[in-house]
Amino acid sequence: MTSQVPPIEGVRRSYVEARGVRFHVTESGPEDSRPVLALHGWPQHHWVYRDLLADPPPGLRIIAPDLPGYGWSGPAPHRWAKDDVAADVLALMDAMGLDRVLLVGHDWGGFVGYRMLFAAPERFDGYLVMNMAHPWVTPRVLLPTFWRLLTYQPMMATVGVQVHQRTKIIERMAFGSGPKSHRLDPAIVRVYTERFHDPVVARTARDTYRTFLLREVPASARHPENRRVTVPIRVLFGTGDFAVHQSLADPETANADDYTFEPVDSGHFVIDERPDLVRAKLIALAEETG
DSSP, X not given: OOOOOOOOTTOEEEEEXXXXXXXXXXXXXXXXXXXXXXXXXXXXXXXXXXXXHHSOOTTEEEEEEOOTTSXXXXXXXXXXXXXXXXXXXXXXXXXXXXXXXXXXXXXXXXXXXXXXXXXXGGGEEEEEEESOOOTTOOHHHHGGGHHHHHTTHHHHHXXXXXXXXXXXXXXXXXXXXXXXGGOOOHHHHHHHHGGGGSHHHHHXXXXXXXXXXXIIHHHHHHSOOOOOBOSOEEEEEETTOSSSOGGGGOGGGOOBSSEEEEEESSOXXXXXXXXXXXXXXXXXXXXXXX
């Protein structure tokens, strides 16, 4: 079963081949404006940036690809190691002629964004990241909140295909937990979850978590990240997030020249809940890095 690409007024859609991935790309704003590359997380796709796409801030070109295997992009030719996905997106930038961009990332898109900063810092003017741990989290910092990840990640990594395709667990767990004030409208949730009926998207979600738990967490424990980031980083963090605790994005443990943290009264899906705040933060970052 597949679902239709959700409409967004005024956008341009295209498919771009890069590093073996057929990316579905949605963008808006004049093509000669300053480019903003916006990366989504799980269990979502490019539509999370619908408000920015429908009304791009003056002087900005919003570019929101579906990450490999998610949304309407083709499958990744790998098992979703985050460095591989970062290389895929950097190749997409090359294919689209994007030399330097402002970067936006949420959830796994935020994780991938950090890997891109390490791989090619010269290509980014600034980074707005939402509800994702920064890469300098040590096992000691992670341990007190690691139980949160264990409530759902092992299930995603093992029977994630069946969970996404045959159950309502994602609706109830990812979108239905936490205070009612932070829950999304069921119609919005369906736009995201229906796409996971596609077996490619369901397998991608499983691989995202399987690779993280089996490869990336052990590698990070053995070799903690110590590279320093010089790109300005602006963190917007919904403090009602059950999955990712704000301590994992603490500026005190960030190895970065310019890193700020702003708490927000929202749940994990801060872009859906507070698009006005995300827009304002992006405009501010564009102005200060102009």
